[in-house]
C-alpha cells in the first residue's frame with residue numbers, strides 16, 4: 001500500500017518529503033500590485049487567491065457563478081475594498097462576453113483560469129462512463145478557460161504584466177498512465193486538453209506580449225474531486241503562495257509548459 005501511495009504522490013507531483021513551498025519561498029520576489037481577475041473564486045484555491053492578492057493590495061476582480069451564495073467572498077470584499085465580486089459562469093458565453101465588455105479598456109495584468117470541476121468519480125470508471133458528465137467536465141475545464149481567455153485577451157494585452165495562467169493538473173500528464181490512478185477519464189482528458197490549448201494560446205498571443213502559464217498546484221486540501229485519496233496534501237495557503245510566486249516570475253522560459261507547484265517543469 002505504501003508503495004502505491006508513494007507512486008501516487010510522484011504521479012501528481014507531490015513529494016513525500018516535507019519540502020512544500022521551498023521553491024516558492026525562493027521565487028516569492030516582490031511584485032508591484034496590479035489587477036488580477038480570478039475565475040471560480042467562491043471557494044477553494046480561487047477564494048484563497050482572492051484573499052492573498054487582496055492582502056497584497058492588488059485590485060481583485062473575483063468572479064464566481066453565484067455571488068449570492070459566496071459568503072466567504074462577500075465577507076472578504078467587505079474587509080477589502082480592493083476586491084470586486086463579479087458574476088461569471090465560465091460555461092455561459094453571454095455572461096463571459098458581457099463581463100468582458102464591461103471591462104473593455106480596463107487593463108487586467110493577470111487572468112487566472114482557476115474554475116474547475118472533477119466530475120463524479122464513479123461516472124468516470126470504464127464500466128460506468130457517463131457522457132453527459134464528460135460534456136460538463138469539458139465545458140468547465142476546457143471551454144471555460146479558452147472562452148474567458150479569448151474574451152479578456154484585449155484587457156490583458158492592455159496591461160503592464162500581460163499574464164494568463166490556467167490551473168492544470170498532474171492527472172493530465174501523459175506520463176501517468178501506468179501510475180496508481182485508475183479511471184478519471186474525463187478529468188484527465190480535460191486537463192490534457194487545456195494544456196494543449198495553453199500552448200496554442202501562447203503561440204497566438206505571443207505577438208501581443210502575453211505570457212501563458214500552466215500551473216499544477218499539487219493535491220490541495222479543498223475537498224476537490226471527492227476521491228478517497230488520503231495521502232499528503234498542500235493547504236490552500238501553501239498552494240496559492242506557490243501559485244502567486246509562479247505568476248510573479250512567469251517568463252518566456254517558464255511559459256507554455258506545465259510547471260509543478262515546486263517550480264519544476266512536469267513531463268506532459
Ligand SMILES: NC(=O)c1ccc[n+]([C@@H]2O[C@H](COP(=O)([O-])OP(=O)(O)OC[C@H]3O[C@@H](n4cnc5c(N)ncnc54)[C@H](OP(=O)(O)O)[C@@H]3O)[C@@H](O)[C@H]2O)c1
Pocket residue numbers: 039040041042043044045046064065066088089090091113114115116117140167168169170216217218219220221222223224225
Ligand atoms: N484541489 C486539488 O487537489 C487540485 C489539484 C490539481 C488541480 N486542481 C485545479 O485547481 C482548480 C481549483 O480547484 P479547487 O481545489 O479550488 O476546487 P473547488 O474547491 O471545488 O473550487 C472550484 C471552484 O470552481 C468554481 N466553478 C465550478 N464550476 C464553475 C463554473 N461553471 N463557472 C464558474 N466557476 C465554477 C466553483 O464555484 P461554485 O462554488 O459555484 O461551485 C469553485 O469556486 C481547478 O481547476 C482544479 O482542477 C485542484
